[in-house]
Amino acid sequence: MPFAKSQLITLERKPHFADESFRSIRTQIDFLAVPSPIKSILVTSAVAESGKSFVAANLATVMAQTGRKVILVDADLRRPRLHAIFSCPQTPGFTTAISKKLPITNVLHETPIPNLKILPSGPLPPNPVELLASPPAHDALQQLSQQADLIVLDTSPAIAVTDAILLSHMVDGVLYILRPGHNSRKLDRRAIELLTQVHARLLGVIVNGMRADDEASDYAMSY
Numbered sequence: 580m581p582f583a584k585s586q587l588i589t590l591e592r593k594p595h596f597a598d599e600s601f602r603s604i605r606t607q608i609d610f611l612a613v614p615s616p617i618k619s620i621l622v623t624s625a626v627a628e629s630g631k632s633f634v635a636a637n638l639a640t641v642m643a644q645t646g647r648k649v650i651l652v653d654a655d656l657r658r659p660r661l662h663a664i665f666s667c668p669q670t671p672g673f674t675t676a677i678s679k680k681l682p683i684t685n686v687l688h689e690t691p692i693p694n695l696k697i698l699p700s701g702p703l704p705p706n707p708v709e710l711l712a713s714p715p716a717h718d719a720l721q722q723l724s725q726q727a728d729l730i731v732l733d734t735s736p737a738i739a740v741t742d743a744i745l746l747s748h749m750v751d752g753v754l755y756i757l758r759p760g761h762n763s764r765k766l767d768r769r770a771i772e773l774l775t776q777v778h779a780r781l782l783g784v785i786v787n788g789m790r791a792d793d794e795a796s797d798y799a800m801s802y
C-alpha cells in the first residue's frame with residue numbers, strides 16, 4: 580500500500596495510485612472467500628499508527644463500491660478514528676448500544692458512500708476488554724452480520740492490548756498491517772504469533788506506507 584496524501588483516497592474523484600492497491604486487495608479477498616464467504620474482516624497491527632484505520636476505511640469503501648452492503652465498525656475503543664475520517668459523530672455508537680441495550684441498527688450512521696454505514700465507537704469505556712468480551716458485544720456483531728454483506732472492524736494494536744486478539748475469534752478473517760520501519764520485525768512476529776495462537780484466520784499482510792516510486796509499493800497477501 581503506497582503512501583497517500585489524504586485519508587479516504589478511494590473516494591476521491593482523481594484516480595490515486597493507491598486506489599489500485601485497494602482494488603487488488605478486494606480481489607484477493609474475493610478469491611479467498613471461495614468456497615466459504617468472508618462476511619467479517621478485522622484489521623489490526625502490532626502497534627499504533629500503522630495505518631489500521633486508514634486501511635479499514637478505504638477497504639470498506641472499495642467493498643461498498645461493488646454494491647455490497649458494508650458496515651465499518653470502530654472496535655478501537657481506545658483511540659477511535661473512523662468518525663473523524665468520515666466526519667460523523669462519535670456517539671451514539673458501539674458502546675452506547677451495548678450499555679443502553681439498544682438495537683445495534685439504531686446507532687449506525689450513514690456515510691456519503693452508497694452501501695456503506697459506519698458504527699462509530701460511542702463513548703470510550705473504562706474497560707474495553709471486558710466490554711468487547713461480553714455476550715452483548717458478541718450479539719451486536721452477529722446482528723450486524725445479518726444486516727450486511729460484509730463487516731470491517733478497525734481495532735487497537737494487537738501487542739499493547741488484547742482487544743484485537745479477542746475479537747479475532749468473532750470474525751471470518753484478519754488483515755494484518757505492517758508499516759515498514761515503523762516497529763521492529765520482532766513485534767510483527769509476536770503479533771502474528773498471538774493471532775495464530777488463537778487460531779485467527781490470517782487472510783494476509785498489507786505492507787502500508789511505501790513510497791509510490793518504491794518497487795515494492797504494493798501489498799503482500801499470504802495464505
Ligand SMILES: Nc1ncnc2c1ncn2[C@@H]1O[C@H](COP(=O)(O)OP(=O)(O)OP(=O)(O)O)[C@@H](O)[C@H]1O
Binds near residue numbers: 585658
Ligand atoms: N498509506 C498511507 N498513506 C498516507 N497516510 C497514511 C497511510 N497509512 C496511514 N496513514 C496516516 O498515518 C496516520 C496513522 O494512521 P492510522 O490512524 O490509520 O493508524 P492506526 O494504525 O489506525 O493507528 P492507531 O493504532 O492509533 O489506531 C494517519 O494520519 C493516517 O492518515
Ligand SMILES: [Mg+2]
Binds near residue numbers: 631655660734
Ligand atoms: Mg486506528
